[in-house]
Amino acid sequence: xxxxxxxxxxxxxxxxxxxxIRRAFRGKARExxxxxxxxxxxxxxxxxxxxxxYEVLSDPAKRTKYDQMGREVPGGGFAWQxxxxxxDMPDMEEVHFGGTGYSDFFEHLFGGMGGGGFRGVGGRRMAxxxxxxxxxxxxxxxxxxxxxxxxxxxxxxxxxxxxxRVKIPAGVREGQRIRLAGKGESGRxxxxxxxxxxxxxxxxxxxxxxxxxxxFADVEVAPWEAVLGAKVSVPTLDGAVSxxxxxxxTAGQKLRLRGQGLAxxxxxxxxxxxxxxxxxxxxxxxxEKKLWEKLAQESRWRPGAxx
Amino acid sequence: xxGHPRHFSGKIWSExxxxxxxxELARMAETTAEAVRMYFELGLLGEEGKxxxxxxxxxxxVRRIEQLRVEYGVPAKGAGLVLDLAARIEELEEEIRSLRxxxxx
Numbered sequence: 120x121x122x123x124x125x126x127x128x129x130x131x132x133x134x135x136x137x138x139x140i141r142r143a144f145r146g147k148a149r150e151x152x153x154x155x156x157x158x159x160x161x162x163x164x165x166x167x168x169x170x171x172x173y174e175v176l177s178d179p180a181k182r183t184k185y186d187q188m189g190r191e192v193p194g195g196g197f198a199w200q201x202x203x204x205x206x207d208m209p210d211m212e213e214v215h216f217g218g219t220g221y222s223d224f225f226e227h228l229f230g231g232m233g234g235g236g237f238r239g240v241g242g243r244r245m246a247x248x249x250x251x252x253x254x255x256x257x258x259x260x261x262x263x264x265x266x267x268x269x270x271x272x273x274x275x276x277x278x279x280x281x282x283x284r285v286k287i288p289a290g291v292r293e294g295q296r297i298r299l300a301g302k303g304e305s306g307r308x309x310x311x312x313x314x315x316x317x318x319x320x321x322x323x324x325x326x327x328x329x330x331x332x333x334x335f336a337d338v339e340v341a342p343w344e345a346v347l348g349a350k351v352s353v354p355t356l357d358g359a360v361s362x363x364x365x366x367x368x369t370a371g372q373k374l375r376l377r378g379q380g381l382a383x384x385x386x387x388x389x390x391x392x393x394x395x396x397x398x399x400x401x402x403x404x405x406x407e408k409k410l411w412e413k414l415a416q417e418s419r420w421r422p423g424a425x426x
Numbered sequence: 427x428x429g430h431p432r433h434f435s436g437k438i439w440s441e442x443x444x445x446x447x448x449x450e451l452a453r454m455a456e457t458t459a460e461a462v463r464m465y466f467e468l469g470l471l472g473e474e475g476k477x478x479x480x481x482x483x484x485x486x487x488v489r490r491i492e493q494l495r496v497e498y499g500v501p502a503k504g505a506g507l508v509l510d511l512a513a514r515i516e517e518l519e520e521e522i523r524s525l526r527x528x529x530x531x
């Protein structure tokens with residue numbers, strides 16, 4: 120199993136703050152996002168790697184575990200500090216996934232953290248159906264919206280690698296499991312094979328966040344644009360669209376783009392909300408400052424309590 | 427445990443979804459129809475199967491209850507609790523992830 124240096128993948132120092140990690144993720148995720156990368160296949164791979172790194176480093180519990188458990192050692196390989204998760208389970212068959220978007224390294228460190236580690240536990244002698252195997256599958260928002268077909272590889276017990284085409288249905292949700300019948304552990308003494316379940320984890324998008332079937336995007340405008348109205352560009356899963364910000368808009372206000380969200384169970388689509396943020400320039404030229412001063416004098420509007 | 431079990435937060439999706447009668451379901455999960463009936467009575471499996479047909483989700487749950495019983499020696503009621511907790515943890519992990527994402531902007 121190859122050690123993954125998540126800090127290197129995101130291009131941050133091991134001492135990086137959460138804010139630095141978030142910024143690095145957004146930069147890299149934009150660079151490799153399958154929609155923009157020149158080489159789509161390589162881009163998609165890198166995008167998933169960056170997502171995996173962010174998933175670990177943005178979660179304090181996972182980051183601590185990662186920092187404590189593995190340490191790269193010179194000359195290849197790495198030193199485990201303590202046992203990887205689930206290693207104390209009886210008769211655990213070694214299972215290696217490929218093509219799920221998560222590395223083997225990630226699966227061993229964090230696989231089944233919440234789900235309870237039901238994968239591949241066996242050990243009885245009578246005829247028995249094989250155990251089910253569970254793994255995580257990283258799915259991009261674009262895939263969740265339109266559906267896709269992925270190639271997942273599975274290597275069990277050091278045997279040869281098997282490749283399966285996995286259909287990801289449009290409208291798939293976080294936490295949903297995709298079942299591959301009979302692809303779990305082989306049965307014993309003539310028992311049937313178990314099933315393979317891939318648990319869907321939605322990859323994070325650099326510009327959009329998910330709530331159910333709705334998407335949220337942050338858009339920033341200048342104070343005068345909020346007062347006078349403006350046209351802004353909003354990222355959607357179908358590319359950027361132009362949105363009219365009405366005059367007199369306030370920070371935190373949500374502007375709805377109907378039907379631009381993820382697929383809903385009833386066959387429709389959720390909405391996309393552009394969440395308005397008002398930003399002020401870090402530096403103002405003297406002429407601009409004069410205008411602000413004039414505005415401060417002219418305006419009778421005073422929000423909030425004053426002394 | 428009172429009330430309906432949470433089961434697991436996600437649904438099972440399959441390219442070739444199957445439906446089972448009680449005996450088939452029991453056979454697939456390597457247990458007896460009697461045991462599956464008991465799990466329903468204990469409220470471990472929710473509402474599915476009123477029509478006498480069971481889906482992928484029920485099989486998933488029965489297999490996990492059986493696994494907890496046989497491999498780990500957890501009694502059926504306890505297995506229901508374990509599955510509820512596992513599902514709850516999954517839900518909370520997703521919620522934390524989503525909140526953390528919203529907060530960081």
